[in-house]
Amino acid sequence: MVTWMKRDEDQLLTVGSQVYSSEARYSVSHSRHQKMWELSIRDVRFSDAGLYECQLTTHPPASLFFWLRVVEARAVIRGGPAVHVPTGGRFTLHCAVHLATETPSYIFWFHNDTMVNFLPRRGLRVEPRGHASSVLRVSRVMWQDAGTYTCEPHLAVPANMTVHVVEGEKHAALHNGQKESNEQDSPAAASGLTLTLSSSLIGSLCLLAVQWGGGFPSVNT
Template identity: 30%
Template sequence: MCIECDPGTIMKGVAWLRVDTQTILTIQSHVITKNHRIGVTHSEQKTWYLHIKEVKESDKGWYMCQINTDPMKSQVGYLDVVVSPDILDTRTSPDLIVDEGSNVSLHCSARGSPEPLITWKREDGQLIPQGLDNYVASANGPVLNISRVKREHMGPYLCIASNGVPPSISKRIMLVVQFPPTIWIEYQLVGAYDGQEVILECQCEAFPKSINYWTRDRGEIISHSK
């Protein structure tokens, strides 16, 4: 990266300074600062260039080209450093296990320059619940709130951070919803003649997975071997 200063005439005593810290970086062709990334060149002493290698975010700020005349002349320029997004794991939600019907808040924090925009999506492409009976393909903001979470909301959610500086970055957050067993029977009454083999079917849904067994009307547990 190079910052240009044009004094407009041949003269001595051209210096570069970091304005916010009042640090002298170069004087004429000599580098004063101990920062090995700083360099200076000139074109016939008419145009002076401040070079910064391997630019970092900390290099952002105002720089001054100062000309030692009477009176002293100076020019200032601002260096803006753009940085691609980085998600902060310590301030971002881990995988969550919650009970059905509870309220859930997923947090995602990212840094970068400009400040990243946070977008939420479901990895499986399903819609995201937002408010009462409202579903959206994506949601924006550092916090995703889900009220009265349901079992169908279970799955992986993606927190995506982008600020126009590639690449965008994402983190996968798994939302696990626990709920008690629910059973339903398609045929409540099954008829059969003596000696016929019958199949009784019972559908069950639960998380974690339930332990299922059959009993007779007197409470006797039926072994699977029978």
């Protein structure tokens, strides 16, 4: 029998296949073939962060502890928060998703309230870059290109950039990159155990899984 607990709150989550938490977001599944118990949390929240325990009711009990860190993915547009572009010129906006734990399903660009990803406008082009970034290019800039540009990825906080269209050669640098660390602490697993910990985006799925082979070894805490 395997028990899942949120140890830092002394909250019993599951015993075997039975969920004891009042939260409907929790579920547990068991694969006999793979000898794996999985605790799933839907609609992940910041309050879900903390210390979790997976305990096997042997004598003495064997437990595995690990820490779940919940992060909030957010879009970042290089430069800004505003740029100045001359009429007839061009500008490029680079948007990257930071702290994402999974690839966004989409990255939409908006000019004011209008999505421009598929807008049939000459001189405007949206290009995906890798798995979590996108580039918006506008050439032959006109007065109506001024306004707020928003990069809005799936399951991430959007980012804004204001573009001012001016006459002459006034420019603002559009390529001052911003860097953020997306490193996350790696959980430690005891010998003979495989620990899978996926701290997911707000609103997506968090999977905590413990797998063992040839018996459940004890884990020192």
